[in-house]
Amino acid sequence: MAGANQNTSENPSFYSRLTDFDIHLFRSGKHYQLHDKLGSHPVEHNGEAGCYFAVWAPSAKQVSVIGNFNYWDVHAHNLTPRWDSSGIWEGFIPGIGHGEVYKYSIETQEGFRLEKGDPFARYWEEPPKTASIIWDPSYKWKDSKWMKKRMKEREEPKPYAVYEVHMGSWKRKMEEGGRSLSYRELAEELVDYVKDMNYTHVEFMPVMEHPFYGSWGYQITGYFAPTSRYGNPQDFKFMIDALHQAGIGVILDWVPSHFPNDAHGLYKFDGTHLYEHSDPRKGFHPDWKSSIFNYGRFEVKSILISNAVFWLEEFHVDGLRVDAVASMLYLDYSRKAGEWIPNEFGGNENIEAIRFLKEMNETVYGKFPDVITIAEESTAWPGVSKPTFLGGLGFGQKWMMGWMHDTLEFFKHDPMYRRWHMNEITFSIMYAFTENFMLPLSHDEVVHGKGPLMARMPGDEWQRFANMRLMLGYMYAHPGTKLLFMGSEFAQTSEWRHDHGLEWHLLQFGFHSGVQNLVRDINKLYQTTKALYERPFEKEGFEWIDYSDTENSVIVFARYGMNPDKDAVLAVCNFTPQLHHEYRVGVSATGEWIEIFNSDDKKYSGTGLTNGSVETTSTQSHGKDQSVVLKLPPLAIILLKLKS
The missing domain is CATH 2.60.40.1180 (Golgi alpha-mannosidase II)
Structure with a gap:
């Protein structure tokens, strides 16, 4: 490669954050701190302030950094490929730093030019803009009391009363054109509300940068950055800090299952299928029209596990809820015969994804024994929440999708006929202790024409609200931890819409405030009654x-x-x-x-x-x-x- 001999320690202008051992770990799939090495990092070199860049693009013909600072000139600041065949391009650019907008200009082997955002960027322009931003992530945390308590009580049984939140639609400022709240505003209003409602945790739907707001965050381009729609990374940390100081844990929805095909994102990053499988039978997701990570590529595995570590380390997050695990486990997920490739043994299990999930959980719990990983897994895959040394996937908990489905189906029945359907409400106990189950009444149950939870409740107005109160009370009495999507705690009457705020005006009506009072009280009762939380999985x-x-x-x-x-x-x-x-x-x-x-x-x-x-x-x-x-x-x- 041209310029390879320039990238040596003998060159006084050369600067690198990468060691030979880093490269060995990266190529072995064992580097779990890549966020400290790749991406953009404001530094000082030879007495001059500037920024170090490093990007993985092994098939690129040339890589340069472009931005306002060089008038987007693709020839002004070329990066140099490392001599070790790692595929990493790096370089130091003096005179630029915190707040500078940039992209990578990547020339493919065919001579095409791609403009890509930085996969490791800590901050991005607010969509629809697509450039990355150099960012100093430093922040002075004030949650030491929470973090010490979390570690001290890591082995003790604890209640999980989780409030699932989509930040952009929880509450909106109607007097300001219906805009969403900022991270700083949520640090006041959301924290006060969650504390008043006696929830133990908040689970945020994906906060990582995503170009299409209507994806709810599940189509991610910036895996290492909180979305700029609501503020900068320090603002997001401030909100988490406020939640911790109020005694509330934070769980993030994490999506290692697929990513969108936006031109500035990971798709064909260096002109080739770098992050995704090249064969669409393994690399294309038919449900979401997106790309599937190549879990068998060691470098990709290093990047994804580093990302899990990043959110737990950099943002003091208390847990990760891993989305769409079933789609990762099965090669034939949502595919017809002939549309998928069997594994080496002729089966439909994705062996590479299984290994990745196990290693991810082992790494997370090895580094952070006081956090939780939760699998959204919709099949009967055995041992999802069992330790890997016992043959499990190693998650801490698993969503109990069967309970959710059966419960909602049962409550649809007119009470006159429920006697014929009692097995729907009792069957869950047959398998309730096969996994560490969390009972979810999540966002998935109030979208795509399903209507709100209240829509399932039969009878006149009084009976509908009584059914809603009964269902919520039954959920808290049932074995397992709990999760409730925002709005359900006061019986919202419309289907959730990501571009509208919740129907807070309903709380002026007694039936709705009554449901809210019930959730507030049972959250507190759940936390203070050992019989309800000490043995949820036994x-x-x-x-x-x-x-x-x-x-x-x-x-x-x-x-x-x-x-x-x-x-x-x-x-x-x-x-x-x-x-x-x-x-x-x-x-x-x-x-x-x-x-x-x-x-x-x-x-x-x-x-x-x-x-x-x-x-x-x-x-x-x-x-x-x-x-x-x-x-x-x-x-x-x-x-x-x-x-x-």
Whole structure:
């Protein structure tokens, strides 16, 4: 390659952040700190301030840096290819630094010129502009108390009451043309709201830079930069800092499954299929019309795992929810016969992607034992949340898609006919302890014509809201951690739209504020009741009391903490509008049982049919030697706890 002999340590003008060991790790798929090496980095060299650039483009004929500083002249600042055949081009440009706009001009072997953004850019122009920006990411964190607590309590069971948020549409400034809130504004308004609602975590839909707003962030071009739509990287850190100081964890939606084919992005980055498979049967996603990463290429694996590490390290993020894992695991995902290539053993498993996911999880938990990875995996793939040394994929938790589907289907039924469908609401316990499940009522359930969650609820207005309260209460009583998409916490009545704010005006109406009050209260109850969170993934933390009363459409179960004799909660769900004034339930312990939650409480806009406290009697029921007699309100769930 031309100029290769110039890139040596004997050349006094040469500067590099890369060592031979870096190159070895990168080419072996084992470099997990590439964000410190590749991309643009403001530095001082030979007493002169400037910027170091490094980009991976092994098939390029020539690479240069272009920007306002050189009038976008493709010949003004050429980078030099390294002598080690790594495919990395690098160079130092004096006199430019923080805030400078740039792109890479890449000449292909065929002589075509491409203008590409920097895959490792820390900041980008606001779309529809597509240039990268040199950025100093320094920030003084104030969340040390949170970070120390996170590490200290890493092995302890903890509640996850997660609020899923799309930042651009959570709330809008209608007096200013309906613009979205900035990171700094969210650091006040969102933090205050989430704290008031007693959520433990916020999960943000993808915040990485993406050109098309309508993709909701799932078509990423800037994997190492928070979107500039709402502010700069320090603003984003400020928001995370504020959440941490308020005692709220942060989970980011992460998308290593595919990327868009925008001209300035990763697609055919150096004129060849560098990041993606060249064969469309492995490299093109038919559902999203996007490119699929080549997980078998070691350099790509290094880049993706570095990206996971980057968000956890640079932004103090507490977890990653990994999108579309099923599409990564199966070579025939959304493909017909003849549209996919079997693996070396003739199967449909994507062995390269499986290895990548395992290594990603091993690396993340090795470096950050106090964070969580969560898989959105929609099939019955075994061991998604089991350790890799036991043959699993190594995720901390997995979305319980089956529970979500069955629950929403069940609640669609008219209560009169639910007796014939009780298996839909009880079946989840058959497999509830095969994985570390998170129960999701996510954004996917309120888009694409599905309508809001309220649209599934049958009956008149009162019954619809009672059903909504019952479903949410049942979700929190069911084993597993919890996730609820924004707007559902106050029963939004319209389908979510990414270009509109939530329907906050609904809170002036009692039914909607009642649902919000319920979510606020049950979030707090969930965090302070050990039986509800200490053993969410263990069969010893759950007991069926009665799932056979299909005639009345009532189910009864118990939840237990680590000390089952002390930490026990009884849950009773009445899925019809029929009141039961004397419903006998067997219980595990003698004494006074206190009603700690009732979705029919008047403060939730219910009828107010509550129990207060009840004493056990020696009457046998449900295989127990003692029992209590309860009032079961219509379309409601009640939770009781033994008085200590």
